[in-house]
Amino acid sequence: xxxxxxxxxxxxxxxxxxxxxxxxxxxxxxxxxxxxxxxxxxxxxxxxxxxxxxxxxxxxxxxxxxxxxxxxxxxxxxxxxxxxxxxxxxxxxxxxxxxxxxxxxxxxxxxxxxxxxxxxxxxxxxxxxxxxxxxxxxxxxxxxxxxxxxxxxxxxxxxxxxxxxxxxxxxxxxxxxxxxxxxxxxxxxxxxxxxxxxxxxxxxxxxxxxxxxxxx
Numbered sequence: 493x494x495x496x497x498x499x500x501x502x503x504x505x506x507x508x509x510x511x512x513x514x515x516x517x518x519x520x521x522x523x524x525x526x527x528x529x530x531x532x533x534x535x536x537x538x539x540x541x542x543x544x545x546x547x548x549x550x551x552x553x554x555x556x557x558x559x560x561x562x563x564x565x566x567x568x569x570x571x572x573x574x575x576x577x578x579x580x581x582x583x584x585x586x587x588x589x590x591x592x593x594x595x596x597x598x599x600x601x602x603x604x605x606x607x608x609x610x611x612x613x614x615x616x617x618x619x620x621x622x623x624x625x626x627x628x629x630x631x632x633x634x635x636x637x638x639x640x641x642x643x644x645x646x647x648x649x650x651x652x653x654x655x656x657x658x659x660x661x662x663x664x665x666x667x668x669x670x671x672x673x674x675x676x677x678x679x680x681x682x683x684x685x686x687x688x689x690x691x692x693x694x695x696x697x698x699x700x701x702x703x704x705x706x707x708x
Contacts, residue, residue, distance in 0.1 A: 517546070517548060517552070518556060520546040520547070520548070521542060521543075521546045521548065521552075521553060521556065521563075522566065522567050522570050523546070524541075524542045524543075524545035524546040525537070525542055525563055525564060525567040526567055526570075526605065526608050527545060528541055528542060528545055529564070529567075529608055529611050529612070530607045530608055530611060533611055533614075533615065534564065534611060534612060534615040534619060534622060535615065535618065535619070537560060537564070538560070539553050539554060539557075539560060539563070542563065561621050561622075561625065564612070564622070564625060565625045565628070565629055567608070568608070568609070568612065568625060568626070568629040568630055569629045569633075571599055571605050571608065571609070571630075577592050577593070577595075577596045579592035580592040580593045580596070580641065580644075581644070583644070584648070585645075585650065586641060586642070586644075586645035586648075586650050586651065586699070586702070587694060587695070587699060589641045589644055589645065590638070590641050590694045590698055590699075591687070591690055591691050591694050593637050593638070593640070593641050594634075594637065594638070594670075594674065594690050594693070594694065595687050595690050596637075597633065597634055597637040598634070598674050598685065598690065600684065600685050600686055600687065600689070600690060601687070603684065606684055607684075609626075609630055609675065610677075610678055610684075612625070612626060612630075613626065613675055613676060613679075626675070630675065631671055631675065634670075634671045634674055634675075635667055635668075635671055638667050638670060638671070638698070639660065639667070642656050642659065642702075643656065651702070655702075659702065666698070666701035666702060669697060669701065670693065670697055670698045670701075673693055673697060674693075677689075
């Protein structure tokens with residue numbers, strides 16, 4: 493099922509109607525989804541289980557989200573919403589910026605949150621709609637974070653506008669390669685990346701690919 497990605501400054505859940513809802517209750521529901529998928533996987537997730545974990549009525553969940561897929565999509569999006577950390581916006585080099593940005597956006601300091609995306613990735617074979625969710629929410633969010641780092645580096649004069657434009661061309665794979673490592677890190681590396689692992693990925697994957705981009 494195709495969904496329209498909501499712009500930054502998150503809108504109310506797609507199933508919501510009527511007066512504005514209690515955001516504290518919404519947050520409890522989202523936390524319940526994150527916890528339940530980590531504990532039991534996507535296949536066993538039900539709206540009733542979410543309601544019970546969040547201590548709300550099932551009808552309350554359905555008033556806010558029209559389907560399980562919409563609810564999971566919003567839970568995934570909630571992991572990608574934090575603004576760039578101060579360490580990224582204040583960074584003096586692209587390397588520092590990328591490390592701070594990806595540490596923040598990958599949730600590597602929050603193992604349960606990181607595990608949530610890993611479980612969803614594993615569910616894509618049996619639940620194809622989850623692949624759409626990952627592309628629209630997680631992959632697009634990670635790409636946007638890296639692109640923002642590149643634009644900040646361009647503003648500092650570290651990389652040319654032409655190089656940034658070239659890296660963003662549809663057939664370029666540099667950013668996609670880094671996002672793939674973030675998404676499938678356990679399968680590819682046998683472990684979840686910590687801050688040092690993020691730094692190695694930046695040094696060994698992203699920066700060499702970016703530095704190898706022709707500037708002329």
